[in-house]
Amino acid sequence: MRLSDAESELRDRAASFAEERIEPAAVEHERTGTHPTEIVKEAASQGLTTSMLPAEYGGGGLGVTGSLLVREELYAADPGIAEAITGSMFGCEIIAEDGADEQAERWVRPVTNGEMITGAAMTEPRGGSDFANIQTRAERDGDEYVLNGEKIFIGNGHIADAVLVFARTSDTDPPHRGISSFVVEAGTDGFHREELDNYVGPGAMALGELHLDDARVPVEARIGEEGDGFYQAMRTMNGSRLEIAASSVGAARGALDRTIDYISDRETFGKPVKDRQAVRHRIANYEARIEALRTFTYKTARDLEENVDLAEEPAMAKLLAAQLAEDVASDAIQLHGGYGLLEEYRVEEYLRWSKVAQIYDGTNEVMRSIIAESVLDE
Known part of the structure; x- marks a missing residue:
């Protein structure tokens, strides 16, 4: 490109x-x-x-x-x-x-400017992919909104200076038309958060859980008009899924590069590991898959920037790239042998992250549903 x-x-x-x-x-x-x-x-x-x-x-x-x-x-x-x-x-x-x-x-x-960290709170304990049916509520009270509900698996949730919270402002049919978004700043009364520990992902990731208990924000904290929230979130999804695809391509590349370095110096039974045909073919397959997905992901990004009508392409990129990241990382551990299980060799972290990529901004199952609907239900 x-x-x-x-x-x-x-x-x-x-x-x-x-x-x-x-x-x-x-x-x-x-x-x-x-x-x-x-x-x-x-x-x-x-x-x-x-x-x-x-x-x-x-x-x-x-x-x-x-x-x-x-x-x-x-x-x-x-x-x-x-x-x-x-x-x-x-x-x-x-x-x-x-x-x-x-x-x-x-x-x-x-x-x-690097002076603030923000977060976005969509997912709730009762479900993540079914965003249209969120239960967190925001009730208008004069010049303020009163927010109540819970959010979970929120990136930067417990450290962010401000969080964009999606909440229901009205009961509509269909329900997605009753969602709005609000910026809630840290320190707001009734806005409680805590860190989520012991999850599979990388240690440097910051995941939090949010609790809103009569948290009051001014009307000026609402982004857009009432009922815009669902559309705001969905408009960003194609870009977000392409970002996850590119992140997955990067993670796959990182795990593969570390593996190539390792097998280039490692011998088994008097022969370099990199000279064994089964290993060489495996590396070649991954190199081809990485390049193909990189090309597809960036082409789709260009189309998105040029306002091309996209349906299944971002979902395809995310689905395939996230799976690629897992495949490469899993084989990277295998080709490292016992060293692949040690933190200092780094490849096991790529495997843990790959599972995160397959879940957020739409699980692999949701991506398959989007693709199937586009090709089967036209």
């Missing part, structure tokens, strides 16, 4: 940052499970957290493709730290697109 000069420079900048700042810190953050706050701030200062956000609010203005280029490089280096970096602006795309200028200045610009 042909890149603009700005896109090429962004990719090179992301690759250098990954090598110089992420790689050396990866094992330590994985062992301690700490959020890489300083690395995230440095990434923001280099324009790596908000490359797709509008330039008028301090973003890079490079669209979905710019975001994909950054993600591939960062996730190849370390999925956990990459998730912390790329997730630091969750919700900002909607605020920038649908919010008023003063809202974007208040909540988006500080993120582009």
Whole structure:
């Protein structure tokens, strides 16, 4: 794919940052499970957290493709730290697109400057994929809304300075028309959050659980009009799924590169592992799959930026790339032998992250349903 000069420079900048700042810190953050706050701030200062956000609010203005280029490089280096970096602006795309200028200045610009971390709260304990039937409520009370409900598996949920919360403002038929979005700032009375521990994903990921107990926010915290929330979220889904696809391609590439380095120096029964035909064919298959999915993902991103009507393509990219990440990481562990199970060799983290990629922003099963509906129910 042909890149603009700005896109090429962004990719090179992301690759250098990954090598110089992420790689050396990866094992330590994985062992301690700490959020890489300083690395995230440095990434923001280099324009790596908000490359797709509008330039008028301090973003890079490079669209979905710019975001994909950054993600591939960062996730190849370390999925956990990459998730912390790329997730630091969750919700900002909607605020920038649908919010008023003063809202974007208040909540988006500080993120582009590395002064704030945001989150987006959609998933609830009773279900994630069935977003249209969320139960969290926001009742209008004069110049305020009163929010009640629970959210779970929220990226940056327990550390974000502000969270874009989706809540039901009316009971409608169909139900998706009654959802709105609100920015809830940390420290708001009735807004409680806690960290989710002991999940399978990388240690540097920050997942939180939110509890809203009569949490009051001003009307000015609502993004767009009442009832816009579902449409706001769905409009970003194609881009989000392509981002996960690019992240998965990056993770697959990272696991494969580490494996190639390992088998190039390793011998079994007096013969280099890399010279065994079964191993060579396995590596060749993965290299071909990575390149094919990279090409498809970036082509789809270009189509999205050019307002081509997309249906199943982003779902296909996410489904296949997330599965590829698991396949490569699983074989990477196998080809490392016992060392593949050790943190310092890093490949087991890629496998754990691949399961995250297969669940959020629509599970693999949901992706298959989208694809099937497009090709079978036209």
